[in-house]
Amino acid sequence: MMILATVLILMPVIVKSTTNGSGTACIPLVRVPRNTVFLAPVTSELKINCSITLHGCHRNPRVSWCKIYGHNCNPLNYSDNIRTEWKNLTEHEGMAFLVFSDISMEDTGLYRCKEGDMSISHAMNVTVTSVADLNTQLNNWYFLYISSGILGLVFIVIIVSFLYAIRHQGRKSTRKHMANKNQCMETQKGLPPALCLNSDVLTSVLYRA
Structure with missing residues (x-):
């Protein structure tokens, strides 16, 4: 009876030690x-x-x-x-x-x-x-950054120049076409206006006449 009472008294202490300690939990x-x-x-x-x-x-x-x-x-x-x-x-x-x-x-x-x-x-x-190594790394990154910026700028300039050339060529063709049409209208007033749109047609008509 004495042993049973001792176990019952110590049981909460054992459980608390297992919970708060470094046991398996x-x-x-x-x-x-x-x-x-x-x-x-x-x-x-x-x-x-x-x-x-x-x-x-x-x-x-x-x-x-x-x-x-x-x-x-x-x-x-x-x-x-x-x-x-x-x-x-x-x-x-x-x-x-x-x-x-x-x-x-x-x-x-x-x-x-x-x-x-x-x-x-x-x-x-x-x-x-070291400070020297850090400065070298910073310089390398700075050089890479500047180089990337320059390459990007060159690429943009090339693209813009290409688009400008295409647009300029289109305007040049339009101006030439309008000039030919106006010249035809001035010199060949008796012909229908539609014939002045194509110089090859105009030549054919004049030759047959």
Whole structure:
């Protein structure tokens, strides 16, 4: 009887521990798209992130970050220049951030975020560029932009010139036709007006006459 009473007293505690702990009902999910790349110039601030969903978990997220060296992902040593942040999106979903406040060339590499001991993200590629490299990239984009604009302008000029030539040729033919008609009307006043529309007909009529 004493044993039964003890079990009944401890049962709520056991159930509560299973619900709030990291038992089978708690399923953390870490989401990072494959081939994610972050590009930043040296000495700037960079934030990389991963989405965390805690299905059935009644606890705070346990997020950690590591950097890949060979086949290992070594935990990061946080400092004033490298820190973590968390933002709640819903009751069981949030966004974890790794913040480089003054990023350097040594921070280039592959990073992962983890939730607990089992859930881990795809690798995120952090690439740090020098100011010279960044200026080169900007110049390349500027040159490509200018070149595309020039090619587009040349194409437009060619199309406009072609349409103008067609229109001008049509007006020239019309003016020539009207001039021939007026000349015919002046010189051959005795003929029907319809015969002046075609010089070949007019020649045939004059020859037969």
